[in-house]
Amino acid sequence: MSLINDTLKEIEKIKASISDLEEKLAEELRQEILAVEQVNQWNEPSSIIEEEPMSDPIEKKLDDAEIKFEDKTPPRSDLKCPLCDKKVFDNRPQKKSGEYKPKSPDFVCSNRDTCSGLKQGDYGMLRKSWWLNSKDLPQDWIETKVPHNPDATYVDTTKQETPKESPF
Numbered sequence: 001m002s003l004i005n006d007t008l009k010e011i012e013k014i015k016a017s018i019s020d021l022e023e024k025l026a027e028e029l030r031q032e033i034l035a036v037e038q039v040n041q042w043n044e045p046s047s048i049i050e051e052e053p054m055s056d057p058i059e060k061k062l063d064d065a066e067i068k069f070e071d072k073t074p075p076r077s078d079l080k081c082p083l084c085d086k087k088v089f090d091n092r093p094q095k096k097s098g099e100y101k102p103k104s105p106d107f108v109c110s111n112r113d114t115c116s117g118l119k120q121g122d123y124g125m126l127r128k129s130w131w132l133n134s135k136d137l138p139q140d141w142i143e144t145k146v147p148h149n150p151d152a153t154y155v156d157t158t159k160q161e162t163p164k165e166s167p168f
Contacts, residue, residue: 079107079141083128086111088141105129105140 079088084090087110094100109115109129117128 078140081109081115081117082112082130083117083137084109084111084115086115090141106132107137 036155075090075093077090079090080086081088089105089108089110091104091108092106095102095104095106109117109128112118112125112127115128118125119128120126130141132142
């Protein structure tokens with residue numbers, strides 16, 4: 001019987017040791033989580049789903065510096081959605097004129113049914129949208145394309161002038 005009692009005492013000691021080790025491990029994990037949270041405060045958290053920006057910080061900086069900027073880029077009518085290959089509307093002129101709210105997207109897919117970029121909104125499904133500072137905005141959408149005019153006179157800026165000799 002004494003052997004059983006000794007074994008039970010040993011088991012109780014082992015349980016107490018395991019409990020102590022679990023508490024130490026929990027404290028170390030808490031410290032590790034706090035350290036990671038402090039690092040993440042300075043770094044932008046990574047996520048698969050990216051919230052769309054609601055304002056353009058560049059425009060705000062220009063406004064703060066009292067610099068007037070007029071976008072002369074014509075609206076694009078040749079844009080295709082990279083997800084469903086349907087037409088994409090360029091809403092920049094409507095935003096500029098005040099017809100659309102300033103927070104509305106700059107580009108919107110026309111496909112309301114089968115585009116893989118659809119997402120659930122408060123009042124139903126929302127079409128895929130892009131703002132000028134969206135990370136997934138195709139950069140060729142904002143490039144200005146100037147049509148070629150064969151009658152126009154062009155100046156070749158690649159040629160360098162030869163230095164003329166001074167008469168003195």
